[in-house]
Amino acid sequence: MNQDYIQPDNWSIIEEGFDVERVKSSESLFSIGNGAMGQRANFEEQYSGKTFQGSYIAGIYYPDKTKVGWWKNGYPKYFAKVLNAPNWIGIDIEINGEALDLNSCTKIEKYRRELNMQEGWYNRSFTATLQNGITVEVNSRRFLSINEDEIGAIKFDITPLNQDATIIYKPYLDAGVSNEDTNWEEKFWEPLDVATDNNKGFVTAQTLKTAFKVTTYMHNSIFENDKDLQLSPLSIENEVDKTQFTYQVSVSKSIKSSIQKFGGYTVSLNHNNTLEAAKSAIEKATTIGYEQLLSDQKEAWGKIWEMSDITIKGDVKAQQGIRFNIFQLNQTYLGKDSRLNIGPKGFTGEKYGGSTYWDTEAYCIPFYMATKDQKVARNLLTYRYNQLDKAIENAEQNLGFNNGAALYPMVTMNGEECHNEWEITHEEIHRNGAIAFAIFNFYRFTGDYSYIPEKGLEVLIGIARFWHQRASYSNDKKQYVILGVTGPNEYENNINNNFYTNYIAKWCIDYTTAQLKRVAIEYPKDHKRIIEKVKLGDAEIQAWNKVASNMYFPKSEALGIYLQQDGFLDKDLVPVKDLDKAQRPINQKWSWDRVLRSPYIKQADVLQGFYFFEDHFTREELERNFDFYESFTVHESSLSPCVHSIQAAKLDKMDMAYQFYLRTSRLDLDDYNKEVEEGCHITSMAGTWMSIVEGFGGMRIKNSQLHFTPKIPKEWEAYSFKINFRNQIVTVNVSAAQSTFTVDGNQELVLNVNGKELTVAPNVVATI
């Protein structure tokens, strides 16, 4: 953890001072993205120090051949990888015959990075003295247009401070890139074509195996004191997968020279002719122009913030943290395209192949539902609907299920399983439950039932069939059991009767049965269509219900708690507080078997069930289970503290709630786990949002009504957030003294605050 790394600021992420050891971490933290593409904050100019180069295009992946020590039946042969995309940001620079390379300068001063989250741009500036004695001031600004999501822009300024300078700019496109995490050190890109036309360059390449075609383009202009010199390249060097232009200018001392580079990708997912599309993108970029694009960018981010901002008064680090999380979520996924999803590292790194985990349904959907048009969350649900056939195939071909039982993959890009640890891939089956829960949650929040007869019910049926087949009858217990699973707490593997899994399995069947009934009555045509398609009869539904109604849940009557799994109380129950700090994090300090037999919990498990199904349990039950499990939870998953924070807030353990909140909101900014250089923890960022809105704000939807029980950590003066509730924008402001609620538009809204109804007239502040 490094609390002094990032400067506190309400709206920007700021790093000051150059430190070679921080370059890779900052490359992650200062990443930019626009939902369609993104990139780590790699330097434009050459850099001979340690760097992790990464550019990424949403939806473009590569199936890497699986690598294992010991093959287990059921493993996928291939493994979709987030793909390092061709580099379009590169600009090699030479000043008076010497390369500008921050790793070899004799002096670097005023080094500053700023990621301006309010306006959506990234800036890097410094003054550097090269070995040849020249001192230059450099400023580079970069952004990826939210409105025109195939367009990125760079303005790179150089002002020689102590001498006149001859500057050579060598902007390039390079498809000769590879992934750091390849299994077999293979290349993933096959170059197809390199084309140039005056200041325009195009490199077309396609991914091996998946054959996604991508044209990477650039357009360069050279300026002096912001005046376009209308230069053409002095020379162009083409290689099979690269093109590099050379421009040369001479500028006097104190005169600012600049290169402006537009660049980006056009991809075969969206265009038949990616080269022509790239030409159009350049046409659009040059027509709109850099300054207008930048001004549009500020406006576009302004609109995003208008809906999704959370303000925190009196705690700039908390403010910065929550905005960083909201900013990154929006950079990663804007919800325009149901073929895309929310990768765990977004566009900030390549770790964890695949883009889609149960994180999306369990943690991200609430954020997107509440801060975006509801079609965004619907797109996320549709993503799974579109992959239902592959989930059925996965269950059938890999795992031996039948009759349309669906098991969604643990990790996926295109619906196929992308992970190969048997204890996860084959056994962490609770993921199916979160996918069903998201369907319920979407309806609960939006009130829009139409998704269920249209698409959701088929998904639910596939999932119910899976649970029915996966449970087995214990003649010993005279109940149905689910054996050999890994629950949300991945520090237990191959356990029996994980409470969370059993509970959500039962719930899935019950919920599916109820929706079948409702659809039969309200949408008879859809009901008929679906029943015929999936060949579902009453006998089968009865068989499901037999399992659901007689499901076993492990519990301890003595302790008044549910047991995370059979046998949990056999463990050596030393609470985390008594565990030697030198032993933590246990996943780094202990061998895996020791982790497994310990009582320590990686992330909310029983408590995750209490979070999803809060209304099924009493407050006393929650408190007993929370107190028991919290004492053994090490929160070594980024997804853990948010649930504990929400529950602590509910239980009026506000200090605890606040501590959990801090842990999640600045996880990356303060580099808690010393791994931010690999990329940011995108999906857990949605959990931070939940900690405030559902935790401190106490937001719930009950019977189509928005509920709040606002509380505030004593460290804060006030905080505010907005909720798009069924197309009405509700703004909530909370301070220790009072809470206020406003509703945009022209319709009143009846809220429930602290258990009492509160009618909020439009555009009038209601105070409590």
Add this chain to the structure above:
Amino acid sequence: MNQDYIQPDNWSIIEEGFDVERVKSSESLFSIGNGAMGQRANFEEQYSGKTFQGSYIAGIYYPDKTKVGWWKNGYPKYFAKVLNAPNWIGIDIEINGEALDLNSCTKIEKYRRELNMQEGWYNRSFTATLQNGITVEVNSRRFLSINEDEIGAIKFDITPLNQDATIIYKPYLDAGVSNEDTNWEEKFWEPLDVATDNNKGFVTAQTLKTAFKVTTYMHNSIFENDKDLQLSPLSIENEVDKTQFTYQVSVSKSIKSSIQKFGGYTVSLNHNNTLEAAKSAIEKATTIGYEQLLSDQKEAWGKIWEMSDITIKGDVKAQQGIRFNIFQLNQTYLGKDSRLNIGPKGFTGEKYGGSTYWDTEAYCIPFYMATKDQKVARNLLTYRYNQLDKAIENAEQNLGFNNGAALYPMVTMNGEECHNEWEITHEEIHRNGAIAFAIFNFYRFTGDYSYIPEKGLEVLIGIARFWHQRASYSNDKKQYVILGVTGPNEYENNINNNFYTNYIAKWCIDYTTAQLKRVAIEYPKDHKRIIEKVKLGDAEIQAWNKVASNMYFPKSEALGIYLQQDGFLDKDLVPVKDLDKAQRPINQKWSWDRVLRSPYIKQADVLQGFYFFEDHFTREELERNFDFYESFTVHESSLSPCVHSIQAAKLDKMDMAYQFYLRTSRLDLDDYNKEVEEGCHITSMAGTWMSIVEGFGGMRIKNSQLHFTPKIPKEWEAYSFKINFRNQIVTVNVSAAQSTFTVDGNQELVLNVNGKELTVAPNVVATI
């Protein structure tokens, strides 16, 4: 399974007829070895068809870099591999300008392989017509000298049948070999030197990383009608890792031409100067001569058979099966060198890196104890004693134990762990128990206590310390539990309270405590030395005993059985007989999670405990547990049927015992699992021996007395075996009508047969 592949014969393994699809399987079955080196039955001449080339040298290994999909803390970084050694058997042959290659001959007749187990040689003969029209009769005989274990010999005869022939012999040595199972397709050998001297060739190479130096040598002679032509090579081609000689002869039709090749290895394990040692080996081989070596070979094998043969009358396939097993065990390990052990594939393949598994202690030691001088078994025990430091290091550094707790590796070559599946490597800890049991078993059988004060007690202490630390107290059960293990049944992973593991853990502590007391009294000097060395005090022993005396064993009172693990009765208990045959073997047909949650048992687990500790349980307990567990056992481990066979025999279920016996004794010969091409199942072969001696013969040692309860399968007329019991050779002959016992030497021996004492006078047949 292929029952018609190998011709039935009492003493030989015979294949008739050439089938390209059988070449790799036969290469395994006809493998030869002499304890120090061995090789698959690869053809001497070039062969362009499918082949698996393999030559192996005992004790020579390579640490391959571990390959995993997902790293877990505690995995070893390297992984000792059985190493494919330089090829010395190769002889490229050209006849009238065309290569002799069985894959391209126009006609192959009278193709026959014979592995003569009685005399210890391998012969291959055939008549082949080449594409150039010449028909030749070929006979090749090969053996690896038991007496001179650095010397191998080949005599390769060619008789042209229809034309005169010009024959070119191109014998070679080749160190440019690689393993089929490398993790990273690396080479394992670095060539050092190639030298030649008239008919002698030497290639010296060393293993990368381990730096074992090996000189591979050859000496060639060319004969016509068995007369040495005293030819020198026509030419010699040397490469960096290879030397190949060329000899040319012309022979008339019907005249036999031959090449005789001596070859083998001299290794830095045994010699400072391997090249000089190789020269000495050639000197020895040429001095003794081929015919004398072959005649010595017959005599040496005669001696081995004299002690270890089992005869079966009335069932040639059973006879052939048991002799094949005994032959292979002796080819693999002769017990001369305590640095060596019994690899699971012996010298017949390279699968499963590492040479030493708990198979050695659990299955092989009884065979070697009863059929060899007792120093052989003592060498096997010493092997583990010599690796105690590494077992302590393994427990400490990889798994977080302390205070001298030892965990022997799951798989090893040099004492370091060579396996990397957490559920096996970290959790299949019962292996420690078998190592302690072997110490007890050695004393029980030999009556030689000296090993324990000398070496064994230190091993026992390390093991007891491990169990003490590995058990934990369950506040729920108020007993000690052992969580997160894999038992002998590897179709369960990460289970709690595996009966076998808990039982042997308790036994290890009890046994160690008892030996500490005995050594203190009988060997006070050793006791003092050891206690000081390992720093063991009474308090620690008391702490051990607290665990041992309060160990939890899962059981079902209702069923009157011990439970394989907690929760076993929650499974869907469909017996194997009701399982669809199309689903088997389940490890090939099912995904791993399905295997795990099923009730099916790969190999004896609770029953393994009953096997080791038979006297701790009543016959009724055995029967109840046997009936229960046998019904769920799929025997998909080669180590399983023998234990069930022994117990079925004890329970007078002779048909079942016989079926299990058959399954184990001809596993490879009939290729039950369609995998013999990878190599033979060497360690399970000792289980076959146990099935007869301990199962049908009912041999036990109780209170220093040899007990028998002879039974005979109805399919057999009679069988016999010998036991070297404390340097007295006991011969047991069993038929349906009677059993006879004889003792060699001049001392009478009091046996216990069917519960009654029987005094056997020396050299007089005692009949019952």
